Amino acid sequence: MFDNLIIGAGPGGITASIYLKRANLKIAIxxxxxxxxxxxxxxxxxxxxxSKNFSSIELATDMLEHAEKLNIDIIYEKVIRVEKNNKNFFEIITENNKYTSKSITIASGTVPRKLGVENEEELSYNGISWCAICDGPIYKGKDVVVIGGGNSAVEESQFLSTFVKSVTIIQNLDKFTAEAKAVNKLMNTKNVKVYFGSNVKKFIKDDKGEMDGVLFKDSDGVERTVKAEGVFEYIGMIPATNFMKKFDILDGYGFVVVNEKMETKEKGIFSCGDVNKKQIRQVVTATGDGAIAAQNVIKYLEEIK
Ligand SMILES: Cc1cc2nc3c(=O)[nH]c(=O)nc-3n(C[C@H](O)[C@H](O)[C@H](O)COP(=O)(O)OP(=O)(O)OC[C@H]3O[C@@H](n4cnc5c(N)ncnc54)[C@H](O)[C@@H]3O)c2cc1C
Structure with missing residues (x-):
């Protein structure tokens, strides 16, 4: 029996785990x-x-090492379903196991939204990627397309432009929605071309079934193709909450609804970070939520003693 099980080892979940472990509770992530x-x-x-070195990977490593130093257990399993038993405890069902806990903290963040166009599924993770840092180096010296125009699309295009042959950005709006500083830097980058007001229609496969390019409707209404060996989609994020569908704690988009104590309306279920219905999804807000959730988990466990 655990006191609290945390679903997700991102900045929110790791922060919650640090506070809970320091309160001597039996927990895992x-x-x-x-x-x-x-x-x-x-x-x-x-x-x-x-985070003075500005490296997000280094920050992730520091967070993990902090958790490891406190002997926090990380269980490398995907949570498939959560249920409540007749003693009001929670059963957390993963692909292979079942765990019981007095309370849970959802910290599962978000996953990238997909376009839902022809050939997207077949080329997913084999031509189409959602992570430039992970997959970008595969396309060194090659032509790539980035879809989107927010901070992620603009920043990752800039990163890709430093080693690919060309970056073509396809953005459905008539301007970028990213921060001005990042946009200015990108617009001064030689090997980057942008199509505004354009919508992707399908991904084109070559005769071997591999990524060959993108067909899109340009702002003048004409269908155009752009050659690409790799495509990176940055068109927003959706909450990772499929495993909580049984509980009436999600809004219409699947985000978890919490109060200022990070409590859901279901007793014993707390939630923090990007997965919550909230205004600003950033590392600093996720860690803040994690700390608040943990303090209220501690109070809840005292109450049900
Ligand atoms: C391209 C990009 C650039 C960004 N740049 C910045 C920036 O410059 N500054 C900033 O502050 N923020 C930035 N962000 C946002 C920031 O990274 C997030 O706000 C933060 O990571 C949210 O933390 P979290 O813990 O809530 O969720 P996440 O970081 O999403 O972590 C959730 C974790 O839960 C795990 N998980 C999900 N479902 C399950 C399941 N069923 N079972 C087990 N585990 C599960 C996931 O694998 C993941 O590790 C950026 C995001 C992106 C995508």
Whole structure:
């Protein structure tokens, strides 16, 4: 029996675990991928207090090492379903095991949204990627397409431009929505071309079934193709909450609804970070939520003693 089980070892989940472990509670974190969450999917972080080297991977490593130093267990299993038993405890069902806990903290973050166009599924992770830092080097010296125009699209295009042959950005709006500083830097980069007001229609495969390019409708209504060996999609994120569908704690988009104590309306279920319905999804807000959630888990466990 655990006091609290945390789902997700990103900045929110790791922070919650640090506070809970320091309160001598029996806890563990589930992680389906690698600890650090989205921090391992990009390069630079310039706005997290104290991360002076600006390396998001380094920050993820520091967070993990902090948890390891406190002997926090990370269970490398994907949570598939959560249920409540007749004693009001929670059963956490993973691919291979079942765990019981007095309370849970959801910290599962978000996953990238997909376009839903022809050939996207077939080429996923084999031509189409959602992580430039992980897959970008495969396309060194080659032509790539980036889809989107927010901070992620702009920053990752800049990163890719330093080693690929060309970056073509396809953005559905008529401007970028990223921060001005990042946009200005990108617009002064030689091997980057942008199509605004353009919508992707399908991905084109070559005769071997591999990524060959993107067909899109340009702002003048004409369908055009752009050659590419790799495509990176940055069109937003959706909450990773499929495993919580049984509980009436999600909004219409699947984000977890919490109060200022990071409590859901279901007793014993707390939630922190990007997975929550909230205004700003950043590392600093995820860690803040994690600390608040943990303090209220501690109070809850006192109450049900
Ligand atoms: C390209 C990009 C650039 C960014 N740049 C910045 C920046 O410069 N500054 C900044 O502050 N923020 C930035 N962010 C946002 C920041 O990374 C997030 O706000 C932060 O990581 C959220 O932390 P989290 O712990 O809530 O969730 P996440 O980091 O998403 O971590 C959630 C974890 O839960 C795990 N998980 C999910 N479902 C399950 C399951 N069923 N079972 C087990 N484990 C599960 C995931 O594998 C993941 O490790 C950026 C994000 C992206 C994508």
């Amino acid at each position: 589930f992680e389906s991928r690698v600890p650090g969450g989205q921090l391992v999917n990009y390069n630079e972080i310039e706005n997290y207090t104290g």
